[in-house]
Amino acid sequence: MSLENTNITNLERLVTPLEFKQQFPVTDAITTHVERSRQTIRDILDRKDNRLFVVVGPCSVHDTKAALEYAERLKRLSDEVQDQLFILMRVYFEKPRTTVGWKGLINDPYLDGSFQIEKGMSIGRELMIKINEIGLPIANEALDPISPQYMQDLISWSAIGARTTESQTHREMASGLSVPIGFKNGTDGSLGVAINALQSVSSGHSFLGIDPQGKVSIVHSSGNQYAHIVLRGGGGKQNYDSVNVRLTERELRDKALPVNIMVDCSHANSNKDPELQPLVLENITQQILEGNQSIIGVMLESHLNPGSQKLTDDKSALEYGVSITDGCIGWDTTESCLKEMASKLRQLKQSVSQNYV
Numbered sequence: 001m002s003l004e005n006t007n008i009t010n011l012e013r014l015v016t017p018l019e020f021k022q023q024f025p026v027t028d029a030i031t032t033h034v035e036r037s038r039q040t041i042r043d044i045l046d047r048k049d050n051r052l053f054v055v056v057g058p059c060s061v062h063d064t065k066a067a068l069e070y071a072e073r074l075k076r077l078s079d080e081v082q083d084q085l086f087i088l089m090r091v092y093f094e095k096p097r098t099t100v101g102w103k104g105l106i107n108d109p110y111l112d113g114s115f116q117i118e119k120g121m122s123i124g125r126e127l128m129i130k131i132n133e134i135g136l137p138i139a140n141e142a143l144d145p146i147s148p149q150y151m152q153d154l155i156s157w158s159a160i161g162a163r164t165t166e167s168q169t170h171r172e173m174a175s176g177l178s179v180p181i182g183f184k185n186g187t188d189g190s191l192g193v194a195i196n197a198l199q200s201v202s203s204g205h206s207f208l209g210i211d212p213q214g215k216v217s218i219v220h221s222s223g224n225q226y227a228h229i230v231l232r233g234g235g236g237k238q239n240y241d242s243v244n245v246r247l248t249e250r251e252l253r254d255k256a257l258p259v260n261i262m263v264d265c266s267h268a269n270s271n272k273d274p275e276l277q278p279l280v281l282e283n284i285t286q287q288i289l290e291g292n293q294s295i296i297g298v299m300l301e302s303h304l305n306p307g308s309q310k311l312t313d314d315k316s317a318l319e320y321g322v323s324i325t326d327g328c329i330g331w332d333t334t335e336s337c338l339k340e341m342a343s344k345l346r347q348l349k350q351s352v353s354q355n356y357v
């Protein structure tokens, strides 16, 4: 009688990270682009670059054609506002679920419960290569502790989500990631878990992981010095307003942490109503115009078309360019609200520099 694996129905071997990356190699141009993008975010966090960074894009990618069309549009917008905003595309393949549901393109690329994870990773890596080639840096949520070995060379910023900020496994993983990383506050709105995470992630850790040859290994990390909090609201309350931002600044200062705050305009900050995201963004812009110095980035959930749709057995019924997870703002709104933000920030900087003349 076996006492092990009694709830495991099957184990499939996965290609090693090394072999996988050889199948989908990066060019020197992509490597340079990713490193420059990561450095730009580090410079924003260090106040050597006075722009804001913006993580914007679909809640989840389920259709690579729509994701590429989105990336082409976002690149054009990014070029127009790049004097004020450094734009990264949300390319989220791993979705944490409150209970159950589709867990993202890597887990189930054919949206049909066939869970062809190796295929999902290939489709995902090919898409990330193309988006980097377009010239857009990529942001993701680092959810699975194994997948960074397969994908992280294509990513410029990662989030640890509200459901995993308190998890030791995710803090350990983040302490070894090469990207600047945002920790969301908890789903109940609590800041404490994110503040604790920031303290944990800046230290080195020793933990279990895999090496490039896919061997289980003891990983020793040196700690991530570019972690920051992401305010996303929670427990039915918003936390993007100036009072909550000020309270967060105090918490960070009390713990001798860098006072760097990103605001997620979606999730509980917009009560999961995508139409409210532009109002949150407007509020953030206003706080900056009034002198806020701690907000370094914003996040928006946006797709080609607004809203969301249910994933059913009939995939042919899916509407093109519409989210199958959280509701998003559509492209027109995305473009207009980011252009407006950039224009207001431009005017602010012009008036400040005129006052110095």
Ligand SMILES: O=C[C@H](O)[C@H](O)COP(=O)(O)O
Binding pocket: 059, 095, 096, 097, 098, 099, 100, 101, 267, 325, 326
């Ligand atoms: O951002 C996405 C969702 O909010 C998150 O994955 C949780 O989704 P769920 O509550 O629909 O499972």
Ligand SMILES: C=C(OP(=O)(O)O)C(=O)O
Binding pocket: 059, 092, 096, 141, 160, 161, 162, 163, 184, 232, 264, 267
């Ligand atoms: C799941 C997400 O956010 P949160 O962790 O804030 O719920 C997300 O940004 O996709």
